[in-house]
Amino acid sequence: MPRSALPHRARRGAFAAATVALALTAAACSSSDDGSSSNPNASSSGSGSTAFQSQHKGGTLKLVSHAAAGSFDPQVNYTLQYWQLYQSLYDGLLAFKKVNGQESFTVVPDLASAMPKVSNAGKTYTFTLRKGVTFSNGKALSTDDVVASFERIFKVASPTAGTFYNGIVGADACLKTPASCTLPKGVIGDAKTNTVTINLTAADPEFEYKLAVPHASIVPKDSPAKDAGTKPLPSTGPYMAASYDPNRALKLVRNPHFKEWSREAQPQGYPDAVDYTFGQTVESEVTAVENGQADWMFDPPPADRLNEIGTKYASQAHVNPLTAFWYATLNVNMAPFNNKLARQAINYAVDRSAIVRLYGGTNLASPACTILPPGFPGHVDQCDYTKGGGTTWKAADLAKAKELVKKSGTAGQEVGIVVQDDDVNKSIGQYLQSLLTQLGYKATLKPLSANIQFTYIQNTKNKVQLALTSWYQDYPAASDFLNVLLSCASYHPGSDSSINISGFCDKGIDAKMQTAIKTAQTDRTSANKQWGAIDQQIMGESPVVPLINPKMIDFTSTRVGDYQFSKQFYMLVGQLWVK
Amino acid sequence: MTHTVTTAPSTGARRSPGPWRTAASDLLRNRSALAAAAVLLLVVLATVCAPLYANHLAHTDPFQSDVSGTTVVDGKRVPVLTPSSTGLGLGVTPIGPTWDPAHYFLGADNQGRDVMARLLYGGRTSLFIGVTAALLTCALGTAVGVVAGYTGGVVDSVISRILDVIWAFPVYLLAICLSVVLLTNGLKLGPVTVEAGSLWLPITIIAAIYVPYIARPLRGQVLVLRNKEYIQAAIGSGAPTLRILRREVLPNVVPTAIVFVPLMTALAMLTESALSFLSVGVQPPDASWGTIIQDGLGLLYTRPAVTIAPGLLIALTTAALNVLGDGVRDALDPSARLRGGM
Numbered sequence: 001m002p003r004s005a006l007p008h009r010a011r012r013g014a015f016a017a018a019t020v021a022l023a024l025t026a027a028a029c030s031s032s033d034d035g036s037s038s039n040p041n042a043s044s045s046g047s048g049s050t051a052f053q054s055q056h057k058g059g060t061l062k063l064v065s066h067a068a069a070g071s072f073d074p075q076v077n078y079t080l081q082y083w084q085l086y087q088s089l090y091d092g093l094l095a096f097k098k099v100n101g102q103e104s105f106t107v108v109p110d111l112a113s114a115m116p117k118v119s120n121a122g123k124t125y126t127f128t129l130r131k132g133v134t135f136s137n138g139k140a141l142s143t144d145d146v147v148a149s150f151e152r153i154f155k156v157a158s159p160t161a162g163t164f165y166n167g168i169v170g171a172d173a174c175l176k177t178p179a180s181c182t183l184p185k186g187v188i189g190d191a192k193t194n195t196v197t198i199n200l201t202a203a204d205p206e207f208e209y210k211l212a213v214p215h216a217s218i219v220p221k222d223s224p225a226k227d228a229g230t231k232p233l234p235s236t237g238p239y240m241a242a243s244y245d246p247n248r249a250l251k252l253v254r255n256p257h258f259k260e261w262s263r264e265a266q267p268q269g270y271p272d273a274v275d276y277t278f279g280q281t282v283e284s285e286v287t288a289v290e291n292g293q294a295d296w297m298f299d300p301p302p303a304d305r306l307n308e309i310g311t312k313y314a315s316q317a318h319v320n321p322l323t324a325f326w327y328a329t330l331n332v333n334m335a336p337f338n339n340k341l342a343r344q345a346i347n348y349a350v351d352r353s354a355i356v357r358l359y360g361g362t363n364l365a366s367p368a369c370t371i372l373p374p375g376f377p378g379h380v381d382q383c384d385y386t387k388g389g390g391t392t393w394k395a396a397d398l399a400k401a402k403e404l405v406k407k408s409g410t411a412g413q414e415v416g417i418v419v420q421d422d423d424v425n426k427s428i429g430q431y432l433q434s435l436l437t438q439l440g441y442k443a444t445l446k447p448l449s450a451n452i453q454f455t456y457i458q459n460t461k462n463k464v465q466l467a468l469t470s471w472y473q474d475y476p477a478a479s480d481f482l483n484v485l486l487s488c489a490s491y492h493p494g495s496d497s498s499i500n501i502s503g504f505c506d507k508g509i510d511a512k513m514q515t516a517i518k519t520a521q522t523d524r525t526s527a528n529k530q531w532g533a534i535d536q537q538i539m540g541e542s543p544v545v546p547l548i549n550p551k552m553i554d555f556t557s558t559r560v561g562d563y564q565f566s567k568q569f570y571m572l573v574g575q576l577w578v579k
Numbered sequence: 580m581t582h583t584v585t586t587a588p589s590t591g592a593r594r595s596p597g598p599w600r601t602a603a604s605d606l607l608r609n610r611s612a613l614a615a616a617a618v619l620l621l622v623v624l625a626t627v628c629a630p631l632y633a634n635h636l637a638h639t640d641p642f643q644s645d646v647s648g649t650t651v652v653d654g655k656r657v658p659v660l661t662p663s664s665t666g667l668g669l670g671v672t673p674i675g676p677t678w679d680p681a682h683y684f685l686g687a688d689n690q691g692r693d694v695m696a697r698l699l700y701g702g703r704t705s706l707f708i709g710v711t712a713a714l715l716t717c718a719l720g721t722a723v724g725v726v727a728g729y730t731g732g733v734v735d736s737v738i739s740r741i742l743d744v745i746w747a748f749p750v751y752l753l754a755i756c757l758s759v760v761l762l763t764n765g766l767k768l769g770p771v772t773v774e775a776g777s778l779w780l781p782i783t784i785i786a787a788i789y790v791p792y793i794a795r796p797l798r799g800q801v802l803v804l805r806n807k808e809y810i811q812a813a814i815g816s817g818a819p820t821l822r823i824l825r826r827e828v829l830p831n832v833v834p835t836a837i838v839f840v841p842l843m844t845a846l847a848m849l850t851e852s853a854l855s856f857l858s859v860g861v862q863p864p865d866a867s868w869g870t871i872i873q874d875g876l877g878l879l880y881t882r883p884a885v886t887i888a889p890g891l892l893i894a895l896t897t898a899a900l901n902v903l904g905d906g907v908r909d910a911l912d913p914s915a916r917l918r919g920g921m
Contacts, residue, residue: 303689304880306670307663314666354646358689361662361671420860423877427689434644434690437864443861444776446763541665553669 004546007477052268056562059578061548064285065298068246068278073219073228075152078159080472080570081298083214085276087566088269089235089252090217093127093146093196094208095265096475096568096574104566105476107212110265111141111236112196113134115208122521127196131260134257135220136240143189144522146196148221154181155225164210171198171328179225180578205521209475212344223400236576238269250276269574270562286555289316295557295578299498301422306360309555318554319363320565323373324472326355326365328432328545329457329501331465336410336441343542345408346466347385349401349435352393355547358427364553366395371481371535377524378478378531384539386509401439411440418457419468421447428469430549455496467501475568478531486538504543509534602834605910612906615899622896624707629699636680637693641700642864645691650674652684659683659691672881688874688885692784698888701866705893708782709848715786720793721836725828727794728801729820738746739798742791750788754850757784774860781854785847792846793839797832804831841843841904845897851895868893877909 034561069081074090077083087098094111107113112127119126133141152156154161154174162175172182178371200207211214232241238260239252252274260268280288286305288294290313309317330337330346337343351474352367359365367376369383369392381391390396405411415436419429429445436443448456457467474480484490488510490500512534520527539546554571556563561577596604607610633639648659660671685694689740727738743754747755761780766773773779785822804810804827814824848868854860855869868889875885 063730075806303670303877307666307672307881309667310663310669311666317669319665319667319669351647357646357662358658361669363668393694423689426858427877430690431644431646433864434642438643447858577763 004490005402052263053270056270056577056579058270058272060273060275061560061573061576061578062293062295063274063276063298063340063555063573064280064288064294064296065276065278066280066282066285068250070246071227071229071231071251071529072241072244073156074214074233075149075156075158075219076175076227077214078317085250085274085573086214086217087237087482087569087572088239088274089237089241090214090219091133091214091236091266092211092218094158094212094216096566097099097264098572099264099564100564100566100572101191102440102567104568107208108265108462110262111146111211111218116198120199123200124359125198125200127198129194129195129196130169130261132259133236135234135236136255136257137220137234139220141233141236142221143191143194143196145221147183147187147189148186148372148511149216150198151181151183152219152223152225152302153215154178156227158215159212160213160215163211164215166512167204167207168198169200169201171210173199196501203521206477209477213474235504237266239274240273246278249278250274252276261485270579271574274573278510284388289555289557292557292559295560295576296573297555300424301553303360306364306553308552310363313555316556316558316560318563318565318571319551320367320554320567320570321375321549321551322378322472323476323567324470325368325371325373325549326359326468326470326547327368327371328426328547329464329467329559330543330545331463331501331503332449332505332541332543333460334463334465336408336415337465339408339410340542341404341408342410345404345439345537347542347545348397348404349439350432350545350547351396351435352547353395354431357429359548359550360425363551365548365550368549369393369539371485371538371544371546372478372531373473373481373549376473376478376481377476378482378535379526380532380535382535382536382539385542398438405439405441412442414415414442414444415465416444416446416463417466417468418446418448418453418462418464418555420453421452423452425468432466432468457501458498459496460493460498464501468547469501475499478528478535479517482531482538484532486543487513504538504541506541509537509541512537584790589697598834602910606906609906609909611902614907615902618895618899619903622892622899623706626702628858629696629703632680632699633693633696637682637684637696639693639696641696641793641866643692645687648691650677652677652679652682659687660689660846673878673885675882676884685884685888685916686813686882688871688882689878690874694871694885694888697871698868701868701871701889702896703836704778704861704865704867705848706896708778708785708851708861709844712782712785712789713843713850715782716789716847717793717836717839719786720729720790720839721829721832723790724794724797725801725824725832729805729824729828730799731802731805735798738794742794745788746791746795748788751850751853753788754784754854755857755859757788758854762859762862766834776865778861778865781851781860784854785850787845788850789843793836793843797835800832800835801828804828811835818873838904838908838911839858841900841907845900845904848893848897 068451069077069079071077074084074086077151091110093110093112094107097106097108101566103134111130113130114128116125116127128539129141129143135141153165155178157178166175166184169186170183171186186199223233230244230246232244235255238255238258240255242251242253244250254272271482282299282302285297286292286301287301330343332338356362356365356367370379372379383390383393386394387397417429417432419425426447429447433445456462457464457469471481471485484499486500486504488505491503492498516527516530516534519530552570559578562575564575566572599682612703633641645659645676649656650659652738659674663670672690674683675686677683683693688694723738762775765775766780766783773783808829810823813827851860851867852869855867856873858873861867861870872886877887
C-alpha cells in the first residue's frame with residue numbers, strides 16, 4: 001500500500017494472479033536486519049513476549065497528526081495511519097504477532113483458537129472460534145459475526161475485496177452485486193461446533209496473511225452494510241473508539257469487555273485512553289512532542305527539524321527500517337521510455353545517494369538497487385546499475401547513461417515527471433528533472449496533490465511518462481511487490497486502479513512469476529530464489545528505477561516507555577507506557 | 580483644436596516647456612522618487628549581470644541540482660549538503676552563507692544550488708513578469724476603458740458587466756484558480772498558444788486579472804472627456820472616430836495609464852511571487868523570487884537566508900516601485916497630490 005494517509009483506492013484485480021503458495025512465517029528471511037530500533041532506549045524484546053507489567057497501566061496517551069485518515073471502518077480504511085491503530089481495536093481470525101522486530105511478520109491465531117486446518121488441496125480452511133470473546137457493545141462473538149463480516153467486506157466494497165478476498169467461493173457474485181452479497185458456500189459458520197469454514201476457488205498460500213489484515217476484521221453481524229465512516233464499529237480488542245471527528249480528534253478508551261486471550265495476538269494495552277488529535281501543522285507537532293504536550297506524532301518530521309530531533313532529542317527518536325521502496329516508474333509504452341536503452345540510462349544516471357540526502361540522510365534511507373527491499377523474502381543483494389556493478393550501490397554512471405541515451409536516439413524528447421507536492425517528493429522530482437535535462441531530455445515537473453497523484457499516475461489516459469511513487473508491503477511476500485506492481489494482470493489501461501504504473505507486461509516474466517507462486521506451495525526457499533531471479537530479470541528490462549528503502553522515525557515524548565516496532569504494522573500504540 | 584493637456588500657444592516672451600518636460604522636471608526634483616529609481620536601477624543591473632556572476636564568479640549552474648556536490652570554505656573542501664554527524668545523524672543541512680562571492684555567497688538550497696545565483700536569475704524572471712504583465716494590463720485596460728467609455732450604450736454595458744464580474748472575484752483567488760486550471764494543459768486562444776510551463780502563462784493570467792483596475796477608472800475619465808466641447812465639436816465636424824480617439828482622447832488618458840505602470844508592476848510582482856510560492860506560478864527549473872521563498876520554506880529553521888533574501892528583495896523592489904509610482908503620479912498630475920491621491 002502507499003504510505004499516504006489518504007484512503008487508497010481499490011487495487012481491483014491486482015492480486016488476481018497472486019493465488020498460490022507462500023509459507024507463512026518470514027522468520028527465515030535472508031536479512032541481517034533484526035528490525036530493532038536504532039535508538040538504544042528502545043525495547044529489544046517486546047512485552048508481547050513478556051508478562052503484562054501492571055505498574056505501567058494507566059494514563060492517557062496523546063497522539064497528534066496533521067490530518068485524520070478518513071473512514072474509521074476497519075473494512076474500508078486502507079491507510080497505515082489507522083491500520084496501526086486497529087491493532088489495538090479489531091481482531092481477525094488470525095493476526096500478525098504484536099511484537100518487536102522480524103517476529104511481527106508471523107501470523108498467529110487471534111479470534112480463532114488455533115491456526116486453521118487446511119484441507120482440500122489448500123482450498124478449505126477450517127477455524128474454531130475462541131470462546132468467551134465479547135465485543136465492546138457487550139455482545140458475545142459468534143460464528144454468525146464471522147460469516148457476516150466476510151460478506152460485509154463485499155457489501156462495503158472494501159478496497160481489497162477484489163484482490164485479497166476474490167478467491168472465496170461466491171466472491172465473484174458478491175463483487176458484481178455487493179448489496180445482496182451472501183457466501184453460503186464460501187464462508188460457512190457452524191454455531192454448534194463453533195467453527196467457521198472458508199472455501200476458496202483455488203489454493204492461496206497467502207490467504208492467511210490476508211486474513212490477518214484489518215479488512216478481515218470481525219465486526220458484529222448487525223454492523224451497517226455500508227461504510228461506517230465516522231461512527232466506529234464495536235471492537236473486540238483492548239480498546240474501543242469512544243468518539244471520532246475527523247476534523248478534531250479520535251478518542252480511544254478501554255473496552256470494558258476485553259479479556260486477554262493471547263498475548264502474542266492481542267495483548268492487553270497499557271494506557272487507559274488514547275487521545276488522537278488532528279489539525280496541527282507538522283512543525284507544531286514536533287514542538288508539541290518536544291514540550292511533552294503530545295506523546296507521539298504520526299507525520300514524518302519536516303527536514304529542517306530532523307537535525308534538532310537527532311541531537312537534542314535523540315533519546316526520544318526511534319528509527320526503523322521499513323520493508324518498502326521509493327521508485328520512479330518509466331512508462332514502457334510511451335516515448336522515450338518505450339526504448340529499453342533510454343530506461344536503462346535513467347537507472348544508470350540516478351544518483352541514489354543524492355536521493356538519500358534529499359530524503360533526510362543515510363540514517364533515514366538507504367540506496368535501493370532492487371525491487372524487493374532488503375530483508376524481504378526473495379531479496380538478493382545485487383546492483384546492476386551502479387558504477388562498475390556489484391552487490392551494493394556505489395555511484396551513478398552518468399557517462400554510461402549519456403552514451404545509452406545517445407544510442408537510443410531519444411535525446412531531445414519531452415519527459416513529464418509527475419510527483420506529489422510535498423517537500424520531499426517535490427525535491428526528488430526537481431532532482432530528476434535536473435538529471436533528465438543533463439541527459440538531454442526536455443524535462444518538466446508536474447507536482448500534484450497527494451490525494452490525486454497516486455490515481456493520476458495509474459491511469460494511462462493521463463500519459464504519464466515518469467512518476468515518483470512508493471510501495472509499502474501489505475504482508476511479507478515477494479509477490480506483494482513483483483506480482484502486484486509489475487505483472488500483466490496488474491496493468492489495466494484506462495483505469496485509475498492500474499498499479500502496474502509502468503505498463504510493464506512481459507509474458508515470459510509473467511510465466512516465471514506464476515511458476516514461483518506455484519513453487520511456493522511446496523518449497524518456499526526455492527520460490528524465494530525464483531523471486532530473486534525474477535527481480536533481477538525485471539531490473540534488466542528497467543521498467544522502474546528503485547531509488548531508496550526508507551526508514552521511519554517515531555518521535556515520542558520523554559514520558560513514553562516500552563517502545564516496540566512491529567515490522568508489519570509499525571509502532572505498537574497500545575503497548576506504550578505513559579505511566 | 581486642442582485638448583486639455585496641450586496648452587494654448589504662448590503669447591508671452593517665455594515659451595512653455597510642455598507638459599512632458601514639466602513632468603520630467605518635476606520627477607527629477609522628487610528626491611524620494613529618484614532614490615526609488617536608483618534602487619530599482621541597482622536591482623535591474625544586478626539581475627542583468629546574473630550570468631556574469633553565475634558563470635564567471637561562482638562557476639555554478641543555478642538550475643542544476645548539485646545534491647552530492649562539494650565547495651571550498653576557508654580553504655577546505657566541504658559538501659554542499661552536509662549530513663548531520665551528531666546524535667542520531669538525522670537530516671541534511673545545505674551550506675549556509677559563506678559571504679565568499681565565489682563559493683555560495685548566500686549558501687545553498689535543498690538541491691545544492693547557489694542561492695545568490697538563483698536570486699539574481701530569479702530577479703530577472705520576477706522583474707520580467709512584473710513589467711511585462713503591468714505593460715500588458717495597462718495597454719489592455721486602456722483599450723478596454725477607452726472603447727467602453729467612448730462608445731457607450733450596449734458596448735459599454737457589456738464591457739462594464741464583464742469588468743464587474745472579474746472585479747467581483749478576490750484577485751488572488753481568481754489568479755490561483757486560473758493558474759491551477761491552465762498549468763495542466765496551457766492556454767489556447769485561437770492561434771495563440773501558451774505552453775503550461777511558459778513564463779507567459781503567469782504573465783497572461785496576471786495581466787488579465789488586473790485589467791478592471793485600469794479599465795474602470797479610465798472608462799470614467801473617457802466618459803467625462805467625451806462630453807467636453809472640443810470632442811463634441813470634433814464629432815460634429817465629422818472627424819473619424821479613430822482620429823478623435825488618437826488625437827483627442829488618448830493623449831488625455833495615457834498619462835493616467837503611465838502613472839499606473841510602476842504601481843501595477845509592483846502589484847504584478849507581488850502576485851507572481853504569491854502564485855510561485857503556491858507552486859502555481861513560475862515552474863521549475865525556472866526560478867523567481869516567489870519560487871525561491873517556496874524552496875526555502877522547508878529550511879526555515881536551519882537556513883532562513885534562503886527565504887529571507889528573496890523576501891527582502893521583493894519588499895525592497897515593490898516599495899521602490901510604489902514610491903516611484905507616486906513620484907510619476909505627482910509629476911504627471913500635480914492636482915492629485917493636492918487631493919491626496921489619484
